[in-house]
Amino acid sequence: MTGKRIRVQRRGRGGPTFRASTHKRVAPAQYPLSVTAKECFETTIQGTIEKFVHDSGRGAPLALVRFENGEKCYTVVPEGVFVGQQIEHGGNASIEVGNILSIGKIPEGTMVFNIELRPGDGGKIAKSSGTYATVVGHTAQGSIIKLPSGKTKYVNDYCRATIGVASGAGRTEKPFLKAGAKFHLLKARGHKYPRTRGRAMVAAAHPYGSSKRSARKVTTTSHGAPPGQKVGLIAARGTGRRKKRKT
Numbered sequence: 001m002t003g004k005r006i007r008v009q010r011r012g013r014g015g016p017t018f019r020a021s022t023h024k025r026v027a028p029a030q031y032p033l034s035v036t037a038k039e040c041f042e043t044t045i046q047g048t049i050e051k052f053v054h055d056s057g058r059g060a061p062l063a064l065v066r067f068e069n070g071e072k073c074y075t076v077v078p079e080g081v082f083v084g085q086q087i088e089h090g091g092n093a094s095i096e097v098g099n100i101l102s103i104g105k106i107p108e109g110t111m112v113f114n115i116e117l118r119p120g121d122g123g124k125i126a127k128s129s130g131t132y133a134t135v136v137g138h139t140a141q142g143s144i145i146k147l148p149s150g151k152t153k154y155v156n157d158y159c160r161a162t163i164g165v166a167s168g169a170g171r172t173e174k175p176f177l178k179a180g181a182k183f184h185l186l187k188a189r190g191h192k193y194p195r196t197r198g199r200a201m202v203a204a205a206h207p208y209g210s211s212k213r214s215a216r217k218v219t220t221t222s223h224g225a226p227p228g229q230k231v232g233l234i235a236a237r238g239t240g241r242r243k244k245r246k247t
Helices: 007-013 037-042 179-189
Strands: 044-053 062-067 072-076 086-090 100-102 111-113 133-139 142-146 152-155 160-163
Touching: 037 086, 037 100
Parallel strands: 086 100
Antiparallel strands: 044 062, 044 086, 062 072, 100 160, 111 133, 111 160, 133 142, 142 152
8 A cells, every 4th residue: 555645755845835935024133244243242333223024924023223334134123112213233332122232241130132142143042022031140151141941051252132022922822713824824934734643644644544543653763764754753762751850
């Protein structure tokens, strides 16, 4: 019995069903890349928020910021800013909402978001709506930040961050109400919706298919498995509920 192509095989083919609508996106949300990390640490430039825009597939809105040196960038909007507001970009900027500083110049206890993972990468951490990280301290190894997950992480002092909290908090609390709204959201992100469970399929359509409970397969598979077999927990170290490790 040959069966049919399962979801992972169809997705790998690259058809329009699984492609994100990237032509609707405005621009990458990143700091101006023409200003190096060292320049940002030592100097400060002024900028103006020109407008807010919605980016397809993104929860938080974007702001178009134009700086006095002619550079412009799209960045995630912090809560409490407005169109026409003056912001500062650089290590000597004041600690006010919307300003962009090097993480090494930000005092302990300050809430920040859109943090660079490496100096000059444009911003990678805490960019989704309503999220923020907290500056915990500064050491010789770098600055310590507390991530939205609760974990702490060392980052380079030259990494840039925005003061404040990413706008759009509470977005996930609003119910979708209709399946169509969820479909279009996930379509913009390149996700297939709705997703049918493998156990609910017939045996020809999925390795886990069939109503016969005794014929259930194991849920783990290797990294080298072919697309028609690579479903479930990929190269899992263990299965089941995670147990707390004794310290």
